[in-house]
Amino acid sequence: MSALTGTTTTTTRPASSRLRVNLATVFTALVALGIGYIGISFLVSPESTASGFGLPVWPQGEAAAFLNLKGIRDLVSGLVPLALLLTGHRRALGWALLAESVTPFGDAVTILARHGSTATAFGVHFATAVFVVVTAVLLLTERGGRTGEEN
Known part of the structure; x- marks a missing residue:
């Protein structure tokens, strides 16, 4: 509340901050839904x-059961x-995504080490890992605490 006018002042989040929060939210949804879809695909039609x-x-x-585990x-x-x-x-989401980025990095390295598709290793797995890291960084650098509100 302002002592001079007796009115309450509110701060609005700068447009750039709102954009970062919105991008982080959309990117997170893309990551979550994308990998969830792949998981379901491996469960429904693994081969x-x-x-x-x-x-x-x-x-x-019988060894194809490992595909269900994936x-x-x-x-x-x-x-x-x-x-x-x-x-x-x-x-916490930012930290979790940063930790989860190890999976696609590991997938890319495994594919390259086993002489698999270099294009898929980099174009799918490495690119996914970078996207997940970017999303994590956006989340971890948001201002504020639990919900991204200004401090």
């Missing part, structure tokens, strides 16, 4: 989905950021 992963060969027959991993990787986003824990 046909695996061919796009970038490895030269993938498990078949599906569960990816589904959970989408649910965690979604839960943090929906509950407004944006700083």
Whole structure:
């Protein structure tokens, strides 16, 4: 409240700050829904989905159960950021995404080490990892605490 006028002053978030928050929110939703979709694809149709992963060969027959494990991993990787986003824990979301970025980096390295598709390793997995890191940085550099409000 202003002592001179007796009115309450409110601060509005600068347009650039709102844009960062909105971008972080949209990017998080894209990451969460994208990896969640991939997870479901590996659970529903593992053999046909695996061919796009970038490895030269993938498990078949009884060993194909490992593809379902990847599906569960990816589904959970989408649910965690979604839960943090929906509950407004944006700083924790940033840290969680930073931790989750290890998965696509690791996928890219594994594909390259196993002589898989270089294009897929970089164009899908490495690019995804960078996108997740950028999203995490946006979240971690938001002003304010739990919901990104100004301090």
